Amino acid sequence: MSGLRRYHAPVWDEPVVMEMGSPGRRGFIPPAAGDADTAGFVPDSMKRGERAGLPELSEAEVQRHYIHLAQETLGMMGVNLFGTCTIKYSPLLGERISADHIAELHPGQDPETIQGVLAVLHGMSEILCELSGMDQFVFQAGGGADAAYVNAVTTRAYHADRGELEQRNEIITTIQTHPCNAATAAAAGFKVVTLMLGEDGYPPLEALEAAVSERTAGMMIGNPDDMGIYNPEIKQWVDLVHEAGGLCFYDHANFNGAMSKLRARELGFDACMFMLHKTFAAPFGGGGPAVGAYGCSSELEPYMPRPLVREQGGSYSLEDVDEAPKSVGRVREYWGNVPQIVKAYSWVRSMGAEGIRFASDMSVLANNYMEKRLLEIPGLSISHPDIKSRRLEMTRYSLGKLQEDTGVTVFDVQNRMVDFGVDAPWLSHEPWLVPEPITPEAGETWPIEDLDYWIDVLAQVCREAYEDPEIVKTAPHNQAIGPVDGSRLDEPDQWATTWRAYKRKHGDRPKGRTSP
Amino acid sequence: MAGPTSLRRRIGLIVNPIAGMGGKVGLRGTDGDELQRRARELGATEMAAERAGVALDRLRGQGFTLTVAGGAMGEKVAREHGFETEVTGRFGCHTSPDDTRDAALAMADSGVELIMFAGGDGTARVIRESIGRRIPVVGIPTGVKMHSGCFARSPAAAADVVAEYLGHDPGSVRLDEAEVVDRDADDPKATTTLYGTVSVPEARSRLLAAKSRSSGRDAAAMRGACLEVVEEMVPGDTYVIGPGSTMGWVRRHLGFQSDPLAIDVVRDRELIAGDVTEAELDELTAEAGRVHLVMGVIGGQGSLLGRGNQQIGPKTLERVDPGDLIVVADLQKLIELGSSPLTVDTGDTDIDRRFTGYRPVRIGRKESLIYEVAA
Numbered sequence: 066m067s068g069l070r071r072y073h074a075p076v077w078d079e080p081v082v083m084e085m086g087s088p089g090r091r092g093f094i095p096p097a098a099g100d101a102d103t104a105g106f107v108p109d110s111m112k113r114g115e116r117a118g119l120p121e122l123s124e125a126e127v128q129r130h131y132i133h134l135a136q137e138t139l140g141m142m143g144v145n146l147f148g149t150c151t152i153k154y155s156p157l158l159g160e161r162i163s164a165d166h167i168a169e170l171h172p173g174q175d176p177e178t179i180q181g182v183l184a185v186l187h188g189m190s191e192i193l194c195e196l197s198g199m200d201q202f203v204f205q206a207g208g209g210a211d212a213a214y215v216n217a218v219t220t221r222a223y224h225a226d227r228g229e230l231e232q233r234n235e236i237i238t239t240i241q242t243h244p245c246n247a248a249t250a251a252a253a254g255f256k257v258v259t260l261m262l263g264e265d266g267y268p269p270l271e272a273l274e275a276a277v278s279e280r281t282a283g284m285m286i287g288n289p290d291d292m293g294i295y296n297p298e299i300k301q302w303v304d305l306v307h308e309a310g311g312l313c314f315y316d317h318a319n320f321n322g323a324m325s326k327l328r329a330r331e332l333g334f335d336a337c338m339f340m341l342h343k344t345f346a347a348p349f350g351g352g353g354p355a356v357g358a359y360g361c362s363s364e365l366e367p368y369m370p371r372p373l374v375r376e377q378g379g380s381y382s383l384e385d386v387d388e389a390p391k392s393v394g395r396v397r398e399y400w401g402n403v404p405q406i407v408k409a410y411s412w413v414r415s416m417g418a419e420g421i422r423f424a425s426d427m428s429v430l431a432n433n434y435m436e437k438r439l440l441e442i443p444g445l446s447i448s449h450p451d452i453k454s455r456r457l458e459m460t461r462y463s464l465g466k467l468q469e470d471t472g473v474t475v476f477d478v479q480n481r482m483v484d485f486g487v488d489a490p491w492l493s494h495e496p497w498l499v500p501e502p503i504t505p506e507a508g509e510t511w512p513i514e515d516l517d518y519w520i521d522v523l524a525q526v527c528r529e530a531y532e533d534p535e536i537v538k539t540a541p542h543n544q545a546i547g548p549v550d551g552s553r554l555d556e557p558d559q560w561a562t563t564w565r566a567y568k569r570k571h572g573d574r575p576k577g578r579t580s581p
Numbered sequence: 582m583a584g585p586t587s588l589r590r591r592i593g594l595i596v597n598p599i600a601g602m603g604g605k606v607g608l609r610g611t612d613g614d615e616l617q618r619r620a621r622e623l624g625a626t627e628m629a630a631e632r633a634g635v636a637l638d639r640l641r642g643q644g645f646t647l648t649v650a651g652g653a654m655g656e657k658v659a660r661e662h663g664f665e666t667e668v669t670g671r672f673g674c675h676t677s678p679d680d681t682r683d684a685a686l687a688m689a690d691s692g693v694e695l696i697m698f699a700g701g702d703g704t705a706r707v708i709r710e711s712i713g714r715r716i717p718v719v720g721i722p723t724g725v726k727m728h729s730g731c732f733a734r735s736p737a738a739a740a741d742v743v744a745e746y747l748g749h750d751p752g753s754v755r756l757d758e759a760e761v762v763d764r765d766a767d768d769p770k771a772t773t774t775l776y777g778t779v780s781v782p783e784a785r786s787r788l789l790a791a792k793s794r795s796s797g798r799d800a801a802a803m804r805g806a807c808l809e810v811v812e813e814m815v816p817g818d819t820y821v822i823g824p825g826s827t828m829g830w831v832r833r834h835l836g837f838q839s840d841p842l843a844i845d846v847v848r849d850r851e852l853i854a855g856d857v858t859e860a861e862l863d864e865l866t867a868e869a870g871r872v873h874l875v876m877g878v879i880g881g882q883g884s885l886l887g888r889g890n891q892q893i894g895p896k897t898l899e900r901v902d903p904g905d906l907i908v909v910a911d912l913q914k915l916i917e918l919g920s921s922p923l924t925v926d927t928g929d930t931d932i933d934r935r936f937t938g939y940r941p942v943r944i945g946r947k948e949s950l951i952y953e954v955a956a
Contacts, residue, residue, distance in 0.1 A: 240950070247948070251948070255947075256947040256948070257947060257948045257949070258941065258951060259944070259948070259949070259950045260950075260951050261915070261920075261950055261951065261952055261953075262920070263920070264920065268951075271938075271939050273951075275938065275939035275941075275951050276939075276941075276951045469734075469735060469737060469738070472639060472737060472740070472744075496913065496916055497916075550748075553753075
């Protein structure tokens with residue numbers, strides 16, 4: 066393994082914070098309230114009967130504890146080609162701007178005093194309207210699935226207003242569209258009709274024809290899908306759904322490869338969603354709160370969530386729920402995760418239209434570069450090998466042959482890859498359509514050296530699978546932890562996500578030693 | 582001190598030495614002496630032991646005791662591959678279904694936890710008759726016909742299922758029901774028949790096709806889908822409930838159970854006729870108003886009508902509006918069909934044509950998948 070880096074993650078036997086410290090230990094002691102009259106400040110019904118069971122540690126212990134935990138995350142700071150997630154570097158500039166300028170604002174302030182941040186929100190909406198052809202965006206949703214939910218409830222409000230909701234109770238999606246679309250449609254009370262893929266890698270038009278009816282409320286679909294396959298018949302799809310009286314929602318989860326190349330509205334879609342934490346380089350997932358930007362046509366605008374930022378003569382104001390009687394209202398508090406919107410705005414303004422186009426081209430080029438090298442790895446194959454057209458910004462592969470030949474599963478491969486200092490790759494959303502799936506996405510962020518290194522690591526792990534499968538099956542070896550048996554992860558008796566639940570399920574365990 | 586062997590896990594192996602011999606010489610199976618003789622005449626060689634050997638090699642070092650059927654039915658191949666074994670019974674080179682039956686029973690009686698068997702649908706059928714769902718089984722695909730749900734995709738995959746099973750404490754592995762189906766090997770036009778179910782480890786990651794690690798989803802989804810079917814039943818309408826394990830949920834929601842092979846007739850959520858013949862069904866539906874068919878998908882071939890449910894004959898089918906054919910199937914089962922369509926093959930092409938096209942299949946409560954049905 067000549068070219069691969071020598072790596073070992075820090076290993077800590079870190080206790081749970083509740084097991085650390087000592088009674089009475091403090092990190093920070095605020096001044097006493099003195100003589101201030103606090104009687105009645107907290108209603109009796111909300112007062113605690115006894116003191117909260119909080120950990121008692123010094124500030125240094127707390128810092129050290131969380132640094133240790135951060136060192137045990139198995140990555141998310143390495144070369145991360147986590148497919149379907151469009152991982153990008155989030156520039157520090159955005160962090161600085163939001164920390165220096167946003168942290169001290171409050172959304173309850175008089176709009177006159179926060180014209181700057183309202184201008185940013187308005188500007189971001191304008192930019193996304195330019196990219197999508199939609200008429201208005203709202204940033205309330207706290208993630209992609211939340212934005213899909215916004216679409217489901219907006220669709221519901223639209224049909225209810227027209228008196229057709231009872232009749233229109235079905236949402237159509239495809240098996241390779243992100244499952245949050247089906248899930249949020251169901252959460253909003255719709256039945257879900259899913260289309261299976263045909264031989265071209267996307268569902269045949271005949272399947273959609275069989276699915277649409279007077280019961281169709283709408284269609285929620287991603288394109289390209291998670292296999293990187295673009296459905297070229299999408300305009301006919303939209304037309305079919307419209308003819309049946311349904312609304313069309315474009316989940317732009319995989320926007321990178323299509324960014325600046327198409328506009329959802331021009332394809333006929335009524336609404337769409339961007340994830341500012343993916344395509345627009347705000348920190349991702351656990352790295353920061355997310356934003357699902359939901360945009361729609363002027364026809365749907367009365368139904369979309371409020372508040373919206375309105376501009377008149379260079380002055381910005383908020384249009385709230387009480388001014389929009391047909392609006393679904395709020396799906397979240399205030400205006401959404403504003404620091405993230407500011408980071409995304411700073412990124413997209415620094416990129417400009419040319420930069421956006423270049424980033425899109427780079428992401429497709431990088432993926433196709435990877436495909437060429439990856440397909441040389443024994444045991445790895447591409448999904449839908451008979452399709453001749455190129456994939457866009459990501460490609461789904463299968464390690465089914467590797468598993469068949471060696472017994473090494475794609476989970477084992479994930480576990481072994483992290484031994485070389487890259488992050489575990491994404492496999493596939495449920496359900497798996499190819500055996501042992503693996504889905505890298507290069508994006509435009511990573512230099513070619515990083516892509517090559519990642520490919521070298523996968524090639525090494527596959528070679529090991531054939532030569533010494535045990536080393537892969539028992540991985541990770543150089544990580545913060547060894548392999549975890551996931552077989553009982555869904556058994557409620559076994560697991561607790563809070564200390565209180567842990568004590569309830571397993572009883573008090575003796576207080577362990579404190580951290581060194 | 583008890584010897585370490587008493588703590589060791591015990592796995593059984595039964596090899597049907599003649600399984601699969603017919604395939605390479607153009608026979609559709611080797612059920613019965615006559616077909617076996619013809620297979621040998623045509624130059625077929627025994628391949629079951631070889632495939633069992635592939636699985637055994639992959640299980641080396643797993644630290645379990647292998648209990649084998651004697652002679653060519655497991656003992657020989659286990660020895661050749663260096664396994665210490667316990668042997669149940671002695672069998673010569675000419676083996677019969679009775680030998681398989683006896684071996685499976687002896688293994689289950691003696692506390693073997695799981696039986697691996699190398700064979701095809703015929704072997705699976707015999708083992709089901711012998712031990713039912715007493716202990717789980719894993720099929721090493723060897724036969725010509727492997728449409729039952731208990732087969733792994735390959736010998737290596739079968740070994741992986743067993744290894745995964747051994748990785749858990751005895752009794753802590755969730756078990757699934759898998760359908761056992763078979764068809765007459767001598768008749769090219771033969772239809773598939775459902776014979777019942779066997780128990781398989783839920784570690785189905787390598788049974789048949791791709792399967793992710795989600796567990797429990799399938800049963801819950803099928804239960805929910807079938808409950809919805811029952812809730813939507815229109816008073817006065819007649820519902821013909823098909824065979825199979827999925828349809829068992831419809832029956833349980835309605836408050837009755839029947840043989841997995843039976844076809845039952847329900848009206849106003851009451852069973853009005855159980856385990857009907859074609860003639861009985863024709864008579865019942867002739868007098869009925871609107872007739873709905875509620876069907877599962879039989880076996881690994883995606884058979885919807887005409888296989889395993891021949892009691893639903895042309896006369897009944899003529900009275901059913903294709904829109905009133907309600908199909909419930911596990912999503913994973915549909916994915917495992919590998920894009921090949923569900924099939925209708927009633928013997929009457931006009932009737933078949935009525936039910937073809939893209940149709941909804943219920944895959945969960947309020948969830949359906951549009952899937953192609955072909956004749």
